[in-house]
Every structure is written in structure tokens, then in C-alpha cells.
Amino acid sequence: MNQEKNKNLALCDAFIRDFQSFETQLNGQSTTQFHKERIKAISTFAELGFPTTRDEKWKYTNISSFLKKEFSLAASSKVDKSQIEPFLFDGMQKSRLVFVNGIFSAELSSLDENNGVVAKSLEAAHKENKEVVEKYLAQHLIFSDQPFAALNTAFARDGAFIFVPRNTIAAQPLHLLFISSSDSVPFHSHPRNLIVLAESSELQLVESRHFVGDQEQIYFNNFAAEIIVGANAKLDLVRIQDESKSAFQFSSLQAKVDRDAHFSFTGVDLGGSISRNDTNIEFTGENAGAQLLGFYYANGTQLLDNHTFIDHAVPHCNSDELFKGFMDDQSHGVFNGAVLVRPDAQKTNAFQQNQAILISKDATVDAKPELEIFADDVLCSHGATIGEIQEEHLFYLRSRGIGEEMARAMLHIAFANDIFERIKIESVREKLEDEIIKRFSE
Amino acid sequence: MISIKNLHASVEGTEILKGINLEVKPGEVHAVMGPNGSGKSTLANILAGREEYEVTEGSVSFLGNDLLEMAPEDRAREGLFLAFQYPVEIPGVSNANFLKTALNAIREHRGEDAMDAMEFLKLVKDRLQLVEMDQKFLQRSVNVSFSGGEKKRNEIFQMAVLEPKLGILDETDSGLDIDALKIVANGVNKLRSPERSFIVVTHYQRLLDYIVPDFVHVLAKGKIIKSGGAELAHYLEENGYDELLNANGKAAA
Numbered sequence A: 001m002n003q004e005k006n007k008n009l010a011l012c013d014a015f016i017r018d019f020q021s022f023e024t025q026l027n028g029q030s031t032t033q034f035h036k037e038r039i040k041a042i043s044t045f046a047e048l049g050f051p052t053t054r055d056e057k058w059k060y061t062n063i064s065s066f067l068k069k070e071f072s073l074a075a076s077s078k079v080d081k082s083q084i085e086p087f088l089f090d091g092m093q094k095s096r097l098v099f100v101n102g103i104f105s106a107e108l109s110s111l112d113e114n115n116g117v118v119a120k121s122l123e124a125a126h127k128e129n130k131e132v133v134e135k136y137l138a139q140h141l142i143f144s145d146q147p148f149a150a151l152n153t154a155f156a157r158d159g160a161f162i163f164v165p166r167n168t169i170a171a172q173p174l175h176l177l178f179i180s181s182s183d184s185v186p187f188h189s190h191p192r193n194l195i196v197l198a199e200s201s202e203l204q205l206v207e208s209r210h211f212v213g214d215q216e217q218i219y220f221n222n223f224a225a226e227i228i229v230g231a232n233a234k235l236d237l238v239r240i241q242d243e244s245k246s247a248f249q250f251s252s253l254q255a256k257v258d259r260d261a262h263f264s265f266t267g268v269d270l271g272g273s274i275s276r277n278d279t280n281i282e283f284t285g286e287n288a289g290a291q292l293l294g295f296y297y298a299n300g301t302q303l304l305d306n307h308t309f310i311d312h313a314v315p316h317c318n319s320d321e322l323f324k325g326f327m328d329d330q331s332h333g334v335f336n337g338a339v340l341v342r343p344d345a346q347k348t349n350a351f352q353q354n355q356a357i358l359i360s361k362d363a364t365v366d367a368k369p370e371l372e373i374f375a376d377d378v379l380c381s382h383g384a385t386i387g388e389i390q391e392e393h394l395f396y397l398r399s400r401g402i403g404e405e406m407a408r409a410m411l412h413i414a415f416a417n418d419i420f421e422r423i424k425i426e427s428v429r430e431k432l433e434d435e436i437i438k439r440f441s442e
Numbered sequence B: 001m002i003s004i005k006n007l008h009a010s011v012e013g014t015e016i017l018k019g020i021n022l023e024v025k026p027g028e029v030h031a032v033m034g035p036n037g038s039g040k041s042t043l044a045n046i047l048a049g050r051e052e053y054e055v056t057e058g059s060v061s062f063l064g065n066d067l068l069e070m071a072p073e074d075r076a077r078e079g080l081f082l083a084f085q086y087p088v089e090i091p092g093v094s095n096a097n098f099l100k101t102a103l104n105a106i107r108e109h110r111g112e113d114a115m116d117a118m119e120f121l122k123l124v125k126d127r128l129q130l131v132e133m134d135q136k137f138l139q140r141s142v143n144v145s146f147s148g149g150e151k152k153r154n155e156i157f158q159m160a161v162l163e164p165k166l167g168i169l170d171e172t173d174s175g176l177d178i179d180a181l182k183i184v185a186n187g188v189n190k191l192r193s194p195e196r197s198f199i200v201v202t203h204y205q206r207l208l209d210y211i212v213p214d215f216v217h218v219l220a221k222g223k224i225i226k227s228g229g230a231e232l233a234h235y236l237e238e239n240g241y242d243e244l245l246n247a248n249g250k251a252a253a
Helices: A010-024 A029-033 A033-048 A081-087 A122-127 A131-134 A147-155 A393-397 A404-419 A426-440 B038-049 B072-077 B096-107 B117-132 B133-140 B148-162 B179-192 B231-252
Strands: A098-102 A120-122 A162-163 A176-180 A188-191 A194-196 A202-211 A220-229 A236-239 A248-256 A262-267 A272-281 A287-298 A304-313 A318-327 A332-339 A350-356 A364-373 A379-387 B001-011 B013-024 B029-033 B052-061 B080-083 B090-094 B165-168 B198-204 B215-218 B221-226
Touching: A010 A033, A010 A147, A010 B096, A033 A131, A033 A147, A081 A176, A081 A202, A120 A122, A122 A131, A122 A162, A122 A194, A131 A194, A147 A220, A147 A248, A147 A272, A162 A176, A176 A220, A176 A350, A194 A202, A194 A236, A220 A262, A236 A379, A236 A426, A248 A262, A248 A287, A262 A272, A262 A304, A272 A287, A287 A304, A287 A332, A287 A404, A304 A318, A318 A332, A318 A364, A318 A404, A318 B080, A332 A350, A332 A379, A350 A364, A350 A404, A364 A379, A364 B072, A393 A404, A393 B090, A404 A426, A404 B090, A404 B096, B001 B038, B013 B038, B013 B198, B029 B038, B029 B090, B029 B231, B038 B052, B038 B072, B038 B080, B038 B165, B038 B198, B052 B133, B072 B080, B072 B096, B080 B148, B090 B096, B096 B117, B096 B133, B096 B148, B117 B133, B117 B148, B117 B179, B148 B179, B165 B179, B215 B231, B221 B231
Parallel strands: A098 A176, A162 A194, A176 A202, A188 A220, A194 A220, A202 A236, A220 A248, A236 A262, A248 A272, A262 A287, A272 A304, A287 A318, A304 A332, A318 A350, A332 A364, A350 A379, B029 B198, B029 B215, B080 B165, B165 B198
Antiparallel strands: A120 A162, B001 B013, B001 B052, B215 B221
16 A cells, blocks of 8 residues: 555545446536536545545544445435434424435425525525526635545535525524435445525524434545625534444535624534544635634544634634533544634734543543734634543532532533533524433433 | 541641541531641541541541541531632532532432422522522522632532531631621521531631630641630730740640
8 A cells, every 4th residue: 555645545446436427427417617626626536545644634633444444425315204303403393404315305304484595405506596506616615635625526416505695684593404324335425515695694504414223334424515604794503413433424614704704613523433524714804703613522432533724814803713522432532723814814813722621541632723823913822721620620519419420420511511502592502411411421 | 516536637748637636516616726837728628528638547527427438428418518718610510500419419318309490499599698699699600700709608608508517617718808708707607506516717816706616726737736715716816826836835845
């Protein structure tokens, strides 16, 4: 095997072969502008191969267990309404898009209350919202040096398309549910979301990724999203990742936040054998802001990796980033938070905090802040703590009669609550709190 | 109530308590006074079960149980309460949730039913008045961004809710202004009863004008060098610790 690059592997060849058969299924779509991007992307992927730990961005993230697997292109699987019931939220029953193995399911979706928001499958939007799709799709997510983003672009066909017209305030949150069900062969799927908020619009969005069936099922979900938050618009996105414990989950998100706009993102990572998220935010207009929150809980031999990049390209923008996580058993956490403040980006405020608690002595966390600051009139800070529950806190609770186990659980939940209490949608917050309490008591 | 016999303790190899004897009966209030570094807070912390201290000799019997063998939570469940000198801030745990969990753990230990939300609210509202605290304290995280005085009042408030048999106040008065001191002392006085005892650890005599003790003990260099009634505190106020320490030094020599 070539140690320099993980290319020319059987797995790479399989994807390139799959692309050829994928192309033949596209019918009309193979003549679109976007299809040219697909062809470019697959050749970029063939050139790049998969990353190794010699790549700086993958230094702590060894994907060799993934490279040994075989996958075939996803096909739809039969999932019925009762199976998705546990993943639904109160108040969002009538505004959801559901995808099974990355393919839109009209049967499981419900859009009775659309609040003036255009929400549909990307495949449909290619025909019905051609103008918006052509303007934004594959215009923002850079794949030239990112093999997973390239692979997604090559295979991108379906996913969520959301367009919030100018001045539209969505009264209800919208739910995107991605269900995986790998009944026989491990599949690979590349959902592609395009989310566009026009000027002065507002939307609350929840994206959740779950599976039906057993924890042992292997599959490869390779998500990508392009998000455009127009001038003075506000997007609040909560993303919950609870894939099977044998799944491989990769996620590339590129958000552009225009002047006076605000993007709030909360990522919760619970599942996956390997889960890698690249979350990139770029400010394209002054006085824009972003809040980036993350929570992760890993056990067993899970590897959960969050790479974030905030590009302060213009002055007067604020970014506030807080990641918190628990690592149990032999799990491995990676956090890499890059912030770039370009020379023009005066009056930037950029804060970053990463806090991890190691529940087990065999768990590890690699945390790396990367601040590059080229402007002089800015306020930037970062901090990382990795540790255990504070003995002082534990003693205080116990000294009031609370048993040690209960006291630990309370302190763990308190640690997580710092993130959860900032989730604005009550039904989402409550469900997550319950889920964490459940996991701690397992 | 509690019987401390020949208690020796050290931290990181340094002996801090060198043979403490103290007997507290139900309903009694004992003040333990002494200069800085005399071992007052060490004594309070050992009784509450803090693990940094190593007991090298002696025994402590609390309501017939070997206190030193008990986990901190079991001491609390049996009715021991320490009002901390430095209450810690615990972000993310609300005062209400904290106290309700503690109260129900104690009630369960006593074989009583858990208190429901309504009953609990009624109880805490009543006890908040005792220390003149607003109800909004309940929803705030434990001690987070509380002033020094608020933290100490919160300790007394917790004691009022948990209704211990023995309350140990570790320098609860230190750093308090006179108004806060009166509130704290008043709270303690209202909790005094023929069944409930207190050990009041303090550096300053002033607190004892408001919480009048039955007994006063002077602790110096890890030993109780003098015991007496409330008048001993007044003697110390007028003459300071030095005279007593010097006299004791000569006697020992």
C-alpha cells in the first residue's frame, strides 16, 4: 500500500466504478451544469484518495478500519412510519422531510405547515427551483483538497432543499430526518443539503440522523451541506447525529453568513464508529455573527472528530464557539478549532472553548486550537480543558446526602446542560436531556 | 450527640490535630475559637468526611455510629451538616434540583416518602424567609455568581431545609458585613431546639454576640487549650488569644 496517500486502494477503485454506473442512472440530469461538477469531483477524488494520518487535518483521525470495508451504492429500504416515530419532535409533526438511506421519502414526509418556506428534495428542486439551485449548488463547498466533500459532490443526487424567501419568518421549526437502514449489504450514501435564507428571513431547523435496526449494521454516510444565510437573516440549526455504533459518518458543512446575519449551529454527536465533522463558517458581510456549539458523548471504541473553521474575512463579526464532550471506555475524541482573522477583519470578536471530560482512564482526547490573526484591533481567545469531574463539586453534593453515583450523574448532566440550555426549541432540548440521562444510567 | 476522643489528624504528613476531645449533647451550642492555623477548619472538614485528611489516632462517635467509617453522604443522611467556609460554585445544577435531590435522599434514608414538587416548594418558600432570600435563588445554579454573603446565607438555607441533628458552621461569619451576619445568626437561632446541636467554628468573637453558645473552646496548635462558658468568648475579646497562648505555652513547658 502506498503510505503517502491512501489512493489506488480497492475502496477508491470501487467508488470510481460505482460512479460510472451511477451516471447511467441519472437520465436527464447528466446534461445539467451540476453534472459537470460531479465529473470534476470524481476525478479530484481519484487524484486525492483518502487521507492518512500524515495529512495535518487527519493527524489524530485514523480511518483505516473504514478503508477495509466494502460498500455499494445506497438503495432505498422499506421503513414505515412507526419506525421513525421515536425520532420525531412535538411541534414539528407537520413540517418534516424524511430521507431513507439518503433518498427522499414522500410517504414519511409531511409538509402540511410549510410557513412559506420552500422545502423539498434536492432532486425535485433541480427541476422546480432551477434558478436557485444553479446559483448556489456546489458554488460554496470546496472539494479540491477534501476527498469526502469531493466524493459527496460526485454522488450528490438527493438531500434537502430549503429556500426561505425574503422577509419570511418561519413560525414553526422544520425537521430534516435522515434514516439509515442497512438490512443486507453495507451501503454508501451522499446526502446533499442546500439551505438558502434570503434577506431578513428566519428559520429554525433540526436535522437528525438515526438508524433503524441493530447497532452492528455497517454503512457509510457522507453528508455535505451548503448553507447561505443572506443579509440580516437568522438561521438556527440543531444537528443530532446518532448513527449506529458500526457506521461511518462524515459530514462537510460550509456556511456563508452575510452582513447583519446570524447563524447558530449546535451539533450533537452520539453515534458512529468513526464520525468526522468539518464545520466551516465564512463571514461575507460586516456585523455578521455565529454561535457554534458542540456536544459529544462517546463510549466503546468510538472515534468522534470535530474540525471547525471560522473565517473572519470582513470586519465587525462575532464568533462564539463552545464544544463539550464526554469520553468513556476506550473512545477517542478529536477537536480542532481553526479561526482565521484576515487583515481586513478589524473589530473581530472570536471566542473558542473546548472542554472534555474523560470518564474512563483509557479514553483520549486530542484538542487543538488554531488561531491565525492578521488584524490588530481584535478580541480573540481560546481555551481547552480536559479533565475529570471536580472533587470539590462532588464532595459538596455528597455532604448534603446525595449518593456518589447520583452526584456524578448530576455533575455530568450539568456539564452537558451548558450546551443544551442554549437550544431554543423546547421539545428538542427535552429529548436530548432525556437521552443523555438515559445513556449515563446505562 | 457527638463524642470526639483523642482525635489526631494530618495532611500530607503534617500533623494538624493533636488530640482533640469534645463532647456535644443534644440541644447544646459549642463554639470552637482559635487563631488562624489552629486546626479549626480541619476539625470541621474531618467531621464532614473530606478525604484529604488522614486520621491517625482517636475516634468520633455520632449518635452511636463510628463517624469516621461513614461516607460523606451517610453522615449527612444521619443528620450531620457542614456549612462550608468556602461554598463551591456548581454551574448547571440548580439550587432547587440540588436541594430536592438531597432532601429526598435523606428522607429515603429515614424511610420517608419522597417529597413531591408542590410539598417541596412549600417547604423551601418557608425556609427562604428564614434567611431573607428571594425565590429566584432556587432557579439559579448552586452558588454561581452569588456574593460572599449570599453564599453563606445559602448554606444556612440548605441547613434549614435539610433539618440536621448537628450543624457545624465553619467560619460562616468570616467576611460578612453586620447585616448579613445578623441574618445568618438569626437563621441559626431559629433552628436551635432541644434536639439539635451546633458546633460553631469561628475566628471572631462578634458572631457569638448573636449566636450565644453554651460552651466555648479555644483551639490552638491542634489542641483544645481552654474550655468554658459564653464568658470565655468575652474574655478573649478583651485579652486576645496571645495571653492564653502564652500562658498555655508556659504551662506546657
